[in-house]
Amino acid sequence: MSRASIADAVGLTKATVSSLVGELIARGLLSERGRAPAAAVGRPGQLVALSDETVVGLGLEINVDYLAACVLDLAGGVRFERFLRRENRDTPIRDVFDALGDLGRSALNEAEAERLIPVGVTVAAPGLVEVDSGMLLMAPNLGWSNTPLRTEVANRLQRPHLYVTADNEANLAALGELWQGHGQEWRDFIHISGEIGVGAAVVVGGELLRSGSGLGGELGHLSIDPNGAECPCGSRGCLERVVGQEALLKRARLDAEVGTSIGVPDGGVRLLAESAERGDQRTLDALAEAGEALGLACGAAVNLLAPNTVVLGGIFALLFDWLADPLREELEKRAFVAKCSDVAVVRSELGAAAAVRGAASLTLRAVCADPYLVGSSGR
Amino acid sequence: MSRASIADAVGLTKATVSSLVGELIARGLLSERGRAPAAAVGRPGQLVALSDETVVGLGLEINVDYLAACVLDLAGGVRFERFLRRENRDTPIRDVFDALGDLGRSALNEAEAERLIPVGVTVAAPGLVEVDSGMLLMAPNLGWSNTPLRTEVANRLQRPHLYVTADNEANLAALGELWQGHGQEWRDFIHISGEIGVGAAVVVGGELLRSGSGLGGELGHLSIDPNGAECPCGSRGCLERVVGQEALLKRARLDAEVGTSIGVPDGGVRLLAESAERGDQRTLDALAEAGEALGLACGAAVNLLAPNTVVLGGIFALLFDWLADPLREELEKRAFVAKCSDVAVVRSELGAAAAVRGAASLTLRAVCADPYLVGSSGR
């Protein structure tokens, strides 16, 4: 954008914008990018854009069956991204953190080798995270509880000046989709993260919904059949028992094979997708049922919140083709609201990468919100 | 509060607060109210409070079986409140508006007789309201659609300078509870309005959640039994078919009697409450079942949004004693989130009055947000 168009968009004067832009360029957050394509008449503007050669954010993710790291620059460029397939359930917690620390340090090293300045780190985890303290209070699918996520990670990165934040994986995935994917256009959407567990995050008006308690988003434990099978959570007929990765594998009778594929990238999902691709009936049935169950659950959420889009993320992004139609059909039936306004059901753009990307973006957003952070070493 | 404590609370200097308070007193929005009760040491502060003798807001409500009006002053005092029992379903729409107009005008007249200055009007209606245009797009329980709520009301009030707004009844009831009831303490709650239909509104962080489309809150059409009875909405097993006022009456076998009681204040609910009071088994069963169904539906909402409180409003406030226990029990079972943080289930403080109160408050909030509105005649 040119200075003039920025002034127009934010409602400040050209004069004010000019001086602010000047300051941000001096700090290296913005850079000039040639002239605008001379429109009709008048002097063409100087384009300014977020700089891609100064500040970067690091995102880290601990999930049940992988670790991930991602470095993003302000312009949205992915400067580093690596997934490390790894079963994190039955290994000692400190081994997991050691592995994540190694991954994070190598990401930082690569960034610094390119003369980029990391300004912060956000750690995503599949469970209930207390943002202020950086504690992972409870992660049922990981089997962890009361783990000091932030300090464990911070201690291993060897960058004491870096501010480390921790947040919930489902929330960060939605933010990833919001900032890196098409989220800005949707503005009101529900992002469903299918992994071993099933989570959801709600974006209203381009803003992530955060409850006071930091909990929420437990779509996986929505009861879709009040008299259905028992769930360890104490309820019956929970969505997760039908559409969670392990439930899907079991229902498709692929759970025997998956044992042999631990350590294979995208172990379980890959198996499911391949089996569906081959036209295996049991798999197709399981997926159709899952789509229907998701539709029922989404119906509840849509009736309550009336988003304009439902985004299928995580493993559901890979399985989208088999889930979408039954989901839409059920949603149409169940959601009163969907009769007045169209609700689109779409595949996540980032898939399993959404959460790390969101994590990396979150730190960068903090810089955008307060550019004085840069240079003043962390917070 | 004294000026000093305000300064402390909002983070401005005493100097700044002093000058702002001065301005607001000059405009008549604040007034001094004697000295503070000399605390320990030091000079006691001059108390200032929102003035109760200048500005008032008018709230109007159209519901299925009544009309209502309410005048509130800035201090939260109810200066006028009247409910008009009236069956609005099978009467001509213009008759309804005429009656509402009369009610509104008499409210304004009384306010003006007390030398109060009405600054705006908000109309609540049980259906989908497009706030910008003031259109009632659809009100299934009223049988109306595409009714120009705002202009119809504005034309009948004979106060062309007054700005009239229209909004959804469930939303306004939640705002009423937020601003006039205990909502400020809860901050994160779900307000359930039981009337002929069942609606819900969500408050997160002291802020009402509004979806972009203006829809949402259709808790009544949550499917609590995917294979249950058909609902006119096209789905099956909708909550409203079990807990809506007419469903309750039918299940309690009181629907024959209710015909004879049309025109009686609180017709249906009163009957239910009295019958339950008498210990009528069918009524008690119906209410227990309803509580259970509400618990299941709330479980879904709680899992997703993790509020700390669920407020039962509308007719559910009157029936609270019979609904609460089965509701809590079911919620406990169904809501994963409720296991980590306590979710209180409480009776609405304002009951059926919540929506008009919220409507009246909403206009006053507009004044608080922009005090320059006062005196500059409407907007």
Next chain:
DNA sequence: AATAGTATGTTTGCCAATCAAACTAACGGG
């Protein structure tokens, strides 16, 4: 009763963010 201590509210001068308006710069078209 005088004095010290503490907290409230007001006055004063100052600063930084923003604006309006005039000005310079860059481009296309008659």
Next chain:
DNA sequence: CCCGTTAGTTTGATTGGCAAACATACTATT
């Protein structure tokens, strides 16, 4: 080659808020 048009900058004025000193009102101590 000048004119209209739009982009960006310079200039001086306005303003919301701050810090610090002051006046005020009350309690506690001597």
